[in-house]
Amino acid sequence: MKVNLMHGAGGEVMGELLRTITNLKNNNAGGIGLESLDDGAVIPINGQNIVFTTDSHVVSPIFFPGGDIGRIAVCGTINDLAMMGGRPIALSCGMIIPEGFEIADLERIVASMDAALGECGASLVTGDTKVLERSALDTIIVNTAGIGIVERPVRDNGLAIGDRIIVSGTLGDHGVAIMAHREGFEFGDQIRSDVSPLWSLVESAMAAGEIHAMKDPTRGGFANAINEMARKSGHGVVIEEESLPLRKSVRSAAGMLGIDPLEVANEGKVILGVKPEDAEAVLEAIRSHPYGRDAAIVGTVVEGSNVVMKTAIGGERFIEPPIGDPVPRVC
């Protein structure tokens, strides 16, 4: 069998690929390792917990409404650290650049990286650059890795029954924005990516109450992330459709194309499982952050094993992890 594009599309097919490439015996440095497939690893060193994560970024187009590949590359790593509860400290950056790439574009990308770093007080401290011939690569690839420190790591598997599920803002913005820009769809209102570094938002959320689990709904969107959180915790989740924050423009654009905004990527959102008593306080803390103004409590952790959405018309449906392209199923 050969790798195909579905293997990178997130969801269940990608899960198969992940099983192959994470098949390592040496996968844990003493804390949380590769085996848990969390947002990052945790390595206890001299009583301190170091969080460590890495991410490679390929975006087409590299500049899009609301951001660019540089901002995504920094935010991706910072957010993965933040999802473990880690304060981001230092990042590395590896760039693979195709021959013929505009230097001016590189300058824009780097400036954008710097701005994102500045927002959360982290630094890019080491790097590597390769230039490949045109025939071998047709787009820039930016890899970042980062370390942070955390006192008590937050996992993505810690949902407990009764926990309230909070999302930090509108869902689907990044995925729909990229898609619209790439394919040239004009939806009337311009849709902007939500790409942003979330550390300070997460920091204030953690200060406001007890958070049992966190995950950022990137590839595969909310649908993928909430299913993974439910599966890893061994519980079910009930989501109220009407409480899900969706931008009108995103809802309408997705509606016109027949795609589910819950299944497309976000780059500046976090899903939190919060102790019920603390949910309101955490929600308040998130809402008072500029990136969290549209945050909402969207659901509850229950016994069971599925993610079920109570729909606006009084029905229920499963929210399933997307498996690549949706296939029509209505008779």
Next chain:
Amino acid sequence: MRTSGNITIRGIVQGVGFRPFVYAKAHGYGMRGTVKNLGSEVQIAACGERFEEFLRAVAKGTPLSRIDSVEVTPLAGEPPAGFTILESKAGSRSGFIPTDVAVCDECIADITAPGGRYEGYWATSCVNCGPRYSIITAIPYDRERTSMDVFPVCSPCEREYTDPACRRHHAQTIACAGCGPQLALLHADGTPVRAAEPIREAAALLDAGAIVAVRGIGGFHIACIEASAWTLKRRLGRTEQPLAVMATPEEAGRIADISGDEWKQLESRERPIVVLAKRDPDAHASISNLHTIGIMLPYTGLHHLLFASLSHPLLIMTSANLPGYPMITDLGQAVERLSGQVDYILTHDRRIVNRCDDSVVRDGFLIRLSRGYAPKRTPIDLGERCILGVGPELNANITIYRSGFAVTSPHVGNVRNPATLAYLQETVEKIGGIIGADYDRIVHDLHPQFLSTRYARELAEVTGAELLAVQHHRAHIAATTREECVGIAIDGVGYGDDGTIWGGEIFAGCVPDYDRVAHLEVALMPGGDLATRFPERMLYGIMPTEETRDLLASRGWSEVELAVLEKQVAKRFNVAETSSTGRVLDAASALLGLCRERTYDGEPAVKLESAAYRGRAAAWNLAFGSKDGREVFSTRSLLSEAYRRMQAGERIVDIAASVQYNLARGVAAMGVRAAEERGIPRVALSGGVAYNHAIREAIRAEVLAAGLEYVINKEYPLGDGCISYGQVVCGGSAER
């Protein structure tokens, strides 16, 4: 001449009054001996001069029984004097359980006889009628294993139960006003309405226009008079959908043009909803805006009493559930979920153990296989393996094969939500439990995202059964015939071998090896399922032209929407490919301005059919091509022709009729050619589109005109209610 023997009668012999029937015959022929029930067989030890006559008499069975075999072995030892009925025992379980049937004429007479023991009692029944499947918890069928167990019989009932001369001898559902289940009339919030006679009070409320939930045999209905139809539809949020009615026979005859066969169905024990052509296609538009109307006759004592008190001859009777969700069977749920929809609830305290929707029949074809017909048991030899077919996703049911019989469950619904998935699971457990299934093989649809597929995988993991995926339309054909055939499947959507969406397919071969030899032209579905909901999208998918764009613009599509649609199709962004017949009818319906949004199953296509009913079809030129070595009928040119004629001012109803007719001709031509090329003598037809009278008859005529045998299955739905059965047939034929 034998004068004694052990008679073993196998089949559905339980819950159908078999032992009392045998007892009565034994009495009549002066036999001595015993009779006992072992689940799916009755064993009779009999001895007497007229043994042979007795044997012939008992081998005929009772009205509700199904006899598979009668076997006689020599009798060892002397039977006791007299004839006695012995206790039921579990025994073998191949015979299965009888279905719920309409109250019989004799019981109606009992209910209406003044001064009789059963006068006015709503739950009157006997060995020949009443609920069965809906109240049973386990077999053998005896009162203690039904939801009648909580109603101990009074002494007059006890006397009838034990009196061999009585029609209620061993009638497990025997009950009277003194000992049986009771009715109550409630406000929508569940608080009681003070009423001495709940039925009379409910009838008065209905007559005055109230909307009343009525607990029936297999679930709740929502009832109201015709004048309240709009109110009900608004409350349900289903303003377009036709609703079924229950009417007196006189009223049914006034509304609809009913053939002799249709009368037989209306009055049959199964008492389905029969979809009938209205005498005046425009009448009763608040109930149905189509040329058809679904009518059923009263089928329980409660219904008869309700109609006796009601001054209106007709009630709208729609099942109480969200579309695609299981019907509500429990009072608590009814109060919780129906409070915004109904004003009152007429309920009773007999628990509904197994949900069972009303069955629906049209032109003699089952649209919904449920109350009265299901669980449906078909003798078929599929070998030694025990096989489960979990069905597709929409309009699903399940079928279990074991030891020579396939058993298909009542309608389950759209397995797209947790409640219906749970119901599917429960149905598998219940019916599997009752017949003692232990699966060797589990068959599911090829669609990777169906919840039924996921359930099949999970169940296979637990049971260790092997899994088999069967393509949707092959299951359709397998459900139609096991002989070698050319199979025409005209349908909505089904996942195809090549990952595209099939639904207008011609196969050739023999179960389970059907080659796809021809199909409808592949069209685009912009936005996937979105194109099913908004048929104008499908129209553009089939005809992505400036003309279509202009037509949509004239219908109120904004420039933004049109530009997005155009780009989506040009870039193939989230666009599926389909050869579905249903989608072509949808697109034609959209083209002709008959339906812009589908608000219920099949809406665009049935609206097209209703328009076509008033029009006259003409034969158009048909265009065929080929793709990957398979013949293809061009639906694009069919719709272009329709568009051209519409521009030329031809009547919409005539174009509608012609689209159907020429689509049918195109499909039939491919089927006939495939049969002739391969020397296959028969053509089988299945798929939801085959319910369309004009299309079905046009295909039949073409097939017969070509001198080929035409095969269609009246025993199973043409739509997806046959899929689980077809899956099992494929599963029993596939070697692995």
